[in-house]
Amino acid sequence: MKEFLTKLLDGASEKEVASADKEILRNLLNLNAVSRHKDRYYLNNGFVCGKLDISANGTGFLAPYDKRFKQDIIIENKNLNASHYGDIVLAKLLPLKKKRQSAKVVMTLKLANExxxxxxxxxxxxxxxxxxxxxxxxxxxxxxxxxxxxxxxxxxxxxxxxxxxxxxxxxxxxxxxxxxxxxxxFNKNDEFNEECEAQALAWGDEVDAAMYPQRIDLRKLPFCTIDPVDAKDFDDAIYFDEKKREIYVAIADVSEYVTPYSPIDAEAKTRGFSVYFPHKAVPMLPRNLSENICSLKPSVARLAFCFKITLDEEDEVVK
CATH class of the missing domain: 2.40.50 (OB fold (Dihydrolipoamide Acetyltransferase, E2P))
Incomplete structure (x- = not known):
């Protein structure tokens, strides 16, 4: 969004407007904050876009995307228009009465938090x-x-x-x-929606090796997980063959179970990562994946993505 709003200062062509920014452009046009001239869109004089900071006393400070402003723009509390700290906003400049430029928020273009x-x-x-x-x-x-x-x-x-x-x-x-x-x-949710849970449960609790003939079977090697014994999920495991000086580094293969644009994929993108508390975890993936079939539990078959690394006597990588 910042890139699009910055382009409006020098003019953005129709082709340069990404689909995600088209609704913002429509709103700016409706507010008469943007004009079209020779197939390019320009931010009108008197308007400025930027990121909002709010001090402890309630005064706002707008960091403008327009580099011609050498200082943050002051926005008094009464002119914040219900915008919040960290929001990206459109503001209208007010008549210059003091040395410091001031403005009022016209519209919040993107919320920092919902x-x-x-x-x-x-x-x-x-x-x-x-x-x-x-x-x-x-x-x-x-x-x-x-x-x-x-x-x-x-x-x-x-x-x-x-x-x-x-x-x-x-x-x-x-x-x-x-x-x-x-x-x-941080708007993190401990629960998953029904679509995600159903998709995760559909994989069951066990891995049938016969379904994966193209994979290399490493179950005879005594891998050791590197997560603590009280961990909710076991993501990583290693095995070192001392004679051959080969080290195997494995991570649970989540990609087998999470397909692009699926409900779980969309939810994982929203969450971004798992959150860990001393007594519990709020996972990025439904628990039937993160704590079950994608967890490298002892003595059960699991799918993994594995690197085999050969070392020399000085522990330098050969291949």
Whole structure:
């Protein structure tokens, strides 16, 4: 997105607009922030795009993509237009009254996060939500009567799109809420949807070697997994043949079970990685894969991607 918004400064042709940016272009045209001239699109004067930072006192600072601005642009709290820290926004420049340029947010082009985690706090006579990540307070889309029925410090997950309460997480004074806060702040989900679970369960619990005649069978070699004994999943294993000076380095072959554009593939791309707590893991893949058929458990057949490396007497790689 940054590349597209930067191109608008010098003009972006129709061919240069990626499919993912076409909706943004339509919105910018509707707001009269972009004009078309000789088959190229230009950001109109008076508008600027960039990434938003918000200080502890609620003042916004826009880091513009337009390099002609030598400083961040100030956006007063009243002009943030419900945008959040880290959002990519379109802003309209305000008349220059001081040495520092100021602006107001017209539209959020890309949310940094779909949700935020806040805790309730009474400030004066009203209950506000305090963002656990930024410390900024804001009004919530709920009646004061209902908010005052909640215990002080109630943790809520709210939508950054409409400020509505999505989920009650716990209480900020409860140490057991830390895990839920961590997952909610980064919008990580412990559960998988039905499509992912069904696809993962369809592979069963065992690997039938007869189904893979093209693979090399290394089950006679005494591989050793390198994860600790209390690990949820065993990804990697090694074996060293001391006489032949051959080391085998294996990793569970997830690619056999996760096909491109499948529900699991889409979910894995969204998650990006597994999250590990001292007592549990929130996996990138459904547990029937990550903790079962893709886990190199002792004495059971598993598919692996393996390197065989031959070393010389000085432990240098020969092949």
């Amino acid at each position: 949700t935020s985690v806040i805790y309730t706090k009474q400030i004066g006579s009203v209950i506000l939500g305090v963002n656990v990540k930024t410390g900024l307070s804001s009004a919530l889309k709920a009646s004061q009567k209902s908010l005052k029925m909640l215990p002080p410090g109630t943790l809520l997950k709210i939508s950054n799109i409409n400020n509505e309460i999505v989920e009650v997480i716990g209480n900020i004074n409860d140490p057991l809420s830390d895990e839920k806060i961590s997952l909610a702040v």
